[in-house]
Amino acid sequence: MKSYFFISVLIVFILVLTGSAKAVPTAPDAPSAPSSPSSPDKPFALPKDAEKISEDTFKLKPSKDPSTGETVEAFAFVHKKSHFKEVPARVQRPAKISGSTCYGYFASGAKWKSVEPWVVNPANNSGISDGAVFNTFVNAISKWEDATDGVVGNGAGVNVLGDGSATSAVLLADTVSPDNVNEAYFGAIDDPDTIAVTIVWGIFSGPTFQRRLVEWDQIYNSVYDWSSSGESNKMDLGNIVIHEKGHSFGMNDLYTSFCSEQTMYGYATTGETKKTTLEAGDINGINKLY
Numbered sequence: 196m197k198s199y200f201f202i203s204v205l206i207v208f209i210l211v212l213t214g215s216a217k218a219v220p221t222a223p224d225a226p227s228a229p230s231s232p233s234s235p236d237k238p239f240a241l242p243k244d245a246e247k248i249s250e251d252t253f254k255l256k257p258s259k260d261p262s263t264g265e266t267v268e269a270f271a272f273v274h275k276k277s278h279f280k281e282v283p284a285r286v287q288r289p290a291k292i293s294g295s296t297c298y299g300y301f302a303s304g305a306k307w308k309s310v311e312p313w314v315v316n317p318a319n320n321s322g323i324s325d326g327a328v329f330n331t332f333v334n335a336i337s338k339w340e341d342a343t344d345g346v347v348g349n350g351a352g353v354n355v356l357g358d359g360s361a362t363s364a365v366l367l368a369d370t371v372s373p374d375n376v377n378e379a380y381f382g383a384i385d386d387p388d389t390i391a392v393t394i395v396w397g398i399f400s401g402p403t404f405q406r407r408l409v410e411w412d413q414i415y416n417s418v419y420d421w422s423s424s425g426e427s428n429k430m431d432l433g434n435i436v437i438h439e440k441g442h443s444f445g446m447n448d449l450y451t452s453f454c455s456e457q458t459m460y461g462y463a464t465t466g467e468t469k470k471t472t473l474e475a476g477d478i479n480g481i482n483k484l485y
């Protein structure tokens with residue numbers, strides 16, 4: 196009788212152990228079961244020790260690149276929605292003719308020196324088809340690459356970000372260390388004013404010629420209703436993706452109203468589509484970098 200009791204206690208103990216083992220979250224980026232949207236249950240948040248270095252740019256703690264063992268740094272670019280009260284009442288100057296000096300890099304000389312593939316989980320709550328999401332990314336990358344030779348529309352340019360693919364795997368933007376996957380997905384972000392976050396890992400210090408980018412990850416806030424056709428009350432996906440891709444190439448945010456017409460201007464709002472074309476500063480900047 197006593198041994199039956201002991202065995203049943205043992206079984207219960209094993210069951211509890213197994214149950215708690217299952218509760219441990221799967222490793223980031225493990226190709227686990229598809230879900231929609233692709234993010235984990237917890238809203239995305241930057242690590243508490245992320246250091247604010249400018250308007251909406253944060254420096255993450257350095258880490259090691261698992262593929263090379265090198266020490267790598269990371270910036271997180273938080274793309275905020277502009278509120279009407281933040282937009283100056285005066286009409287901005289005709290910035291389209293002003294802009295060729297409107298560009299910047301987050302680490303001078305840091306760019307891609309190898310071509311890596313990228314992946315997007317297109318699952319979203321806004322009814323945009325997987326194909327439309329994927330094409331939005333391809334088009335945004337093409338526009339930047341086309342501009343690397345300083346001329347837009349000639350179809351010539353440098354292949355910088357490589358080929359992409361769509362996945363239904365759960366993706367996770369890497370804030371602690373890179374995982375050698377360049378990934379983008381829709382997911383909840385802790386701050387509802389944040390439209391998207393791009394994290395770029397790379398070697399940003401030391402001699403300029405040794406600097407390079409090693410990874411980019413992007414999360415698009417599923418709090419927003421997204422549009423693929425510039426609908427006035429929604430966030431236009433093409434308008435935001437091309438800006439975020441600019442960070443993937445090495446471009447920095449611009450916050451002066453003088454540069455407000457550039458794709459790399461740091462604010463956006465619903466219904467906006469003007470960033471889908473690169474302007475003089477964007478083109479000049481990407482040309483000088485590549």
Ligand SMILES: [Zn+2]
Nearest residue numbers: 272274448461
């Ligand atoms: Zn930005």
